[in-house]
Amino acid sequence: MSEIENGHGLKRRREAITGLGDALRLLIEQATATEAPTEELLRAAELIRRAAAPLGERVRGRFETAAADDLLGGVRLYNPVTGAGSAFAPPLEIHRDGDGAVGTCTLGRAFEGPPSFAHGGVSAMLLDQMLGYAAGAAGHPGMTVRLDTGYRRPVPLYTPLRLTARVAGIDGRRVTVTGTITTAAEPGDVLVEATGVFVALRAEQARRLFGPVLG
Numbered sequence: 001m002s003e004i005e006n007g008h009g010l011k012r013r014r015e016a017i018t019g020l021g022d023a024l025r026l027l028i029e030q031a032t033a034t035e036a037p038t039e040e041l042l043r044a045a046e047l048i049r050r051a052a053a054p055l056g057e058r059v060r061g062r063f064e065t066a067a068a069d070d071l072l073g074g075v076r077l078y079n080p081v082t083g084a085g086s087a088f089a090p091p092l093e094i095h096r097d098g099d100g101a102v103g104t105c106t107l108g109r110a111f112e113g114p115p116s117f118a119h120g121g122v123s124a125m126l127l128d129q130m131l132g133y134a135a136g137a138a139g140h141p142g143m144t145v146r147l148d149t150g151y152r153r154p155v156p157l158y159t160p161l162r163l164t165a166r167v168a169g170i171d172g173r174r175v176t177v178t179g180t181i182t183t184a185a186e187p188g189d190v191l192v193e194a195t196g197v198f199v200a201l202r203a204e205q206a207r208r209l210f211g212p213v214l215g
């Protein structure tokens with residue numbers, strides 16, 4: 001895409017994608033929490049369809065990477081957990097912390113399972129990402145083959161959360177990673193814990209699974 005061939009164009013596009021992601025997340029939050037009159041819902045649906053139309057005029061296919069992404073550099077703007085451009089992502093922000101990783105996010109109404117608390121599948125999704133990040137950051141990237149989650153207490157909505165992950169063991173191609181979710185205010189009180197097993201791909205597997213994307 002010629003408009004982002006120079007560094008400035010890429011920076012501007014990534015900022016625009018983040019801005020669109022912010023707007024979409026606001027839309028999802030308001031659309032989920034709204035008790036506006038029915039007429040307003042009908043009007044909003046029409047406006048949203050009109051706003052979406054030009055975005056659909058030029059789209060990428062299943063095996064095409066987004067022009068603003070850098071797959072090998074780890075930039076995935078539409079990742080459904082961490083992507084700043086994803087309407088669906090909280091987004092979870094992750095950084096390295098010693099030999100592990102720490103993540104932060106706040107979940108809105110769209111992630112609700114039990115009333116006023118997060119859906120259990122959402123907690124598992126956040127932890128899968130955290131554990132996968134910690135495995136990769138430790139130099140052992142792999143795909144999840146197992147994820148065990150223990151739900152000790154419900155995860156509250158609209159509350160800053162803190163997530164942790166660290167590699168617990170390496171056995172050949174298998175990496176075991178553990179992680180937790182707590183509130184940011186009470187990091188000693190574990191709400192959800194997880195253990196994941198990640199398997200490093202053989203070169204042949206990586207080619208078979210991701211060859212069409214990497215080209």
Ligand SMILES: CCCCCCCCCCCC(=O)SCCNC(=O)CCNC(=O)[C@H](O)C(C)(C)COP(=O)(O)OP(=O)(O)OC[C@H]1O[C@@H](n2cnc3c(N)ncnc32)[C@H](O)[C@@H]1OP(=O)(O)O
Binds near residue numbers: 074128129146197
């Ligand atoms: C900074 C960076 C950021 C990077 C940040 C990135 C974050 C990404 C986080 C998201 C990660 C995902 O969601 S990934 C998406 C969800 N996962 C998937 O779709 C994976 C689907 N599974 C597969 O396609 C396959 O299992 C493969 C290709 C991964 C592996 O196939 P395979 O090579 O045939 O597997 P196989 O020989 O049977 O097993 C390999 C080894 O793993 C063990 N193993 C296999 N399954 C299990 C299991 N459930 N529990 C325990 N161990 C298992 C086997 O015993 C064996 O050990 P041994 O005999 O060798 O001792």
